[in-house]
Amino acid sequence: MVSLRSQFNSSVDVAYIDPPYNRGGNDFRYSDARYHDPNAEGKDAEYVSNEDGGRHTKWLNYMAPRLAMIRELMKDTGVIFVSINDIELFRLGMLMDEIFDEKNRIGIVCWKGSADNNPSRIAIEHEYVLCYAKRASELPKVWRPVNQELSQSLMEEFRRLKDAAKTQDDLAKSWKAFLKDNKASFERLGRYTAVDERGPYQVGYRVHNTHPAGYRYDIIHPVTKKPCRIPSNGYRYTESTMKRLIDEGRIIFGKTHEQIVQMKDYLDEYRDTLRSVVSLDARKGAYTLKALFGDKFDGFDYPKPVELIELLVGAAGGKDALVLDAFAGSGTTAHAVMRLNKIDGGRRRFILIEEGNGKDRYARTLIVPRLRKAAKRDDLKCDFRFLKTGRELDRDAILGLERDRIINVICQTDRTGVGGGGIKRVDRGRYVIGHNKRDEAIALVWNGRANSAVTVKIVDEALAEVAKFGLKTPLRIYGTVCRISETRSFTFCQIPDEILASLHYGPLEIETENDERTSA
Incomplete structure (x- = not known):
C-alpha cells in the first residue's frame, strides 16, 4: 500500500478487506519491526x-497502520467495509472510530452465513461487516445495490411461464x-404477484x-368518468408527468x-437497499x-x-468505482467487480494486494x-496486470537501476499521476x-549516476518529442543534474531525490473533522 500512495492517493471509491480474525494457528504473522x-x-x-x-x-498493531493507509488512499467520498467475527469485533470498532472518526461510522452489517445445531449457550451463525466513510457528509443519502441475481432469476422464470401460457389469465394464474x-x-420479491404485458409488478403506494x-x-x-380522490397532501408528480404515467x-x-390511484412497481426495476442483516450461505465461497x-x-x-462482495461494492460504489482489497485472499473481490x-x-x-501464507x-x-x-x-471481461514487490529502494539502490527499471519506478511514483490512475x-x-x-509529458535522461545531466540540447530534443507525440507541457524531465534554468515549458526532477520524496513513508496521520492530526 505504501507503493500505491504516489499514484492512488485519494483515489479509492470502495475498499473491502477480510483481515485475519486472530483465530490463532496460521491466522496472521506479526512483525514488531514492521509495526x-x-x-x-x-x-x-x-x-x-x-x-x-x-x-x-499485536492484532491492533498489525491492523492500525493498514487501516490508516487505506484511509489515505480513499477519496473523500470513499467507503470501507471490513469483515470480522466476534473475537476482535469490539477492538476493531474502537480502532476504526479512532482512525475514521465515530462521525463517519455508517453502520454494521450482520451476515448470517451458517446454521449451528451444536449444543451451546448461544449458537454463533453470523459474522459482521463494519462500514465507515472517509467523510460521511460527502456520501449520497441512499444506497441501492446493483440488481441482483434473485430478481433476475425471477424474471427468467416469468419469461418461461409467459412462453408457455396461452392467455394472459393463464399467465397470471401460473x-x-x-x-x-x-x-x-x-423473501420480499414475493410481493410482485400481479402481471401485465410488461411483466410482474406490485402496487406501489x-x-x-x-x-x-x-x-x-x-x-x-x-x-x-368522475375525478378520483386526491391524496390529502396532493400528488408528488406534476400533472404532465402523471399524464405520461397513465x-x-x-x-x-x-x-x-373514491379510491386514490396507485403506481405499478415492476420487478425488472427492482432495486433493494443494503440492509443491516444479510442471509447468505457462507459455503457459497467454497462452492x-x-x-x-x-x-x-x-x-x-x-x-x-462473491455475492456478498457484489452486494457491498454494488451499493456503495458507482459504475466507475476503483475498488481496493488489501487482503485479497482467493480474489473474491476482483471476481465480484x-x-x-x-x-x-x-x-x-480493482486493486488487489496479497502476500500469501508462508511460501504459498x-x-x-x-x-x-x-x-x-x-x-x-x-x-466476463478479464483485463489486469500482475505486479510483484521488489527490494526496498534507497538512494544507492535507485542510482544503481538500469534504464528500464528506473522508468518503471518513475511511472509508479511521479506525483502528477496521483488521482488520475498513474502515469x-x-x-x-x-x-x-x-x-x-x-x-x-514525463521524460528521462539516464545513463547511470555519472552521465545523466539535463542540458539545453536534451531539453530541446525532449520538447520536440513532446510535440511529435501530441503531448502537453510543462514537461517533467528526470535526471541527476540540470545545467539549464527551468522555464514554463519544463520542470526538472532530480534523481533520486524526487523519487524518494514520493516514496517517503513517515508516521501515518489521522485527519479529523476539524483538521487536528494525531499519529497512529
Missing part, C-alpha cells in the same frame, strides 16, 4: 497463537402459483406527496373514483472455487461468497488462475517515457 517501520523486511514475523498473552495488542410454491425462497403542498389536479376515472399504463385505478478448480479443491480456507461490470455495463477497476503466494497460484477461469466460464508509459521516445491524465 515501527512498514518498509522493514519483517524477518522477525511469527504466527500469533491463542496462547500469546499479547495477541490482541405466476401466482409459482410464487406460492416458492414463497420462502424469494407512492403517488401521494409525503408533505403538504403537493400538486392538486383532477384524474378522471376511466369507468365512472399513457404508459403505470397507473392503477381503483374500482371507483465457487470448487466449480472453477474441481470438487477436490481445498486450497483456501474461509473464502467469502467483474461480475458487477457484466450486470450493469460498468467500468469498475496466493496472488500467483490462486487469484490469477481463478480470474481467468471465471472470465472464461461466465464470459501511462510511452515506449517509442528517446527521452519521453510517459504522460499523466492531463497528457503532460
Whole structure:
C-alpha cells in the first residue's frame, strides 16, 4: 500500500478487506519491526497463537497502520467495509472510530452465513461487516445495490411461464402459483404477484406527496368518468408527468373514483437497499472455487461468497468505482467487480494486494488462475496486470537501476499521476517515457549516476518529442543534474531525490473533522 500512495492517493471509491480474525494457528504473522517501520523486511514475523498473552495488542498493531493507509488512499467520498467475527469485533470498532472518526461510522452489517445445531449457550451463525466513510457528509443519502441475481432469476422464470401460457389469465394464474410454491425462497420479491404485458409488478403506494403542498389536479376515472380522490397532501408528480404515467399504463385505478390511484412497481426495476442483516450461505465461497478448480479443491480456507462482495461494492460504489482489497485472499473481490461490470455495463477497476501464507503466494497460484477461469466460464471481461514487490529502494539502490527499471519506478511514483490512475508509459521516445491524465509529458535522461545531466540540447530534443507525440507541457524531465534554468515549458526532477520524496513513508496521520492530526 505504501507503493500505491504516489499514484492512488485519494483515489479509492470502495475498499473491502477480510483481515485475519486472530483465530490463532496460521491466522496472521506479526512483525514488531514492521509495526515501527512498514518498509522493514519483517524477518522477525511469527504466527500469533491463542496462547500469546499479547495477541490482541499485536492484532491492533498489525491492523492500525493498514487501516490508516487505506484511509489515505480513499477519496473523500470513499467507503470501507471490513469483515470480522466476534473475537476482535469490539477492538476493531474502537480502532476504526479512532482512525475514521465515530462521525463517519455508517453502520454494521450482520451476515448470517451458517446454521449451528451444536449444543451451546448461544449458537454463533453470523459474522459482521463494519462500514465507515472517509467523510460521511460527502456520501449520497441512499444506497441501492446493483440488481441482483434473485430478481433476475425471477424474471427468467416469468419469461418461461409467459412462453408457455396461452392467455394472459393463464399467465397470471401460473405466476401466482409459482410464487406460492416458492414463497420462502424469494423473501420480499414475493410481493410482485400481479402481471401485465410488461411483466410482474406490485402496487406501489407512492403517488401521494409525503408533505403538504403537493400538486392538486383532477384524474378522471376511466369507468365512472368522475375525478378520483386526491391524496390529502396532493400528488408528488406534476400533472404532465402523471399524464405520461397513465399513457404508459403505470397507473392503477381503483374500482371507483373514491379510491386514490396507485403506481405499478415492476420487478425488472427492482432495486433493494443494503440492509443491516444479510442471509447468505457462507459455503457459497467454497462452492465457487470448487466449480472453477474441481470438487477436490481445498486450497483456501474461509473464502467469502462473491455475492456478498457484489452486494457491498454494488451499493456503495458507482459504475466507475476503483475498488481496493488489501487482503485479497482467493480474489473474491476482483471476481465480484467483474461480475458487477457484466450486470450493469460498468467500468469498475480493482486493486488487489496479497502476500500469501508462508511460501504459498496466493496472488500467483490462486487469484490469477481463478480470474481467468471465471472470465472464461461466465464470459466476463478479464483485463489486469500482475505486479510483484521488489527490494526496498534507497538512494544507492535507485542510482544503481538500469534504464528500464528506473522508468518503471518513475511511472509508479511521479506525483502528477496521483488521482488520475498513474502515469501511462510511452515506449517509442528517446527521452519521453510517459504522460499523466492531463497528457503532460514525463521524460528521462539516464545513463547511470555519472552521465545523466539535463542540458539545453536534451531539453530541446525532449520538447520536440513532446510535440511529435501530441503531448502537453510543462514537461517533467528526470535526471541527476540540470545545467539549464527551468522555464514554463519544463520542470526538472532530480534523481533520486524526487523519487524518494514520493516514496517517503513517515508516521501515518489521522485527519479529523476539524483538521487536528494525531499519529497512529
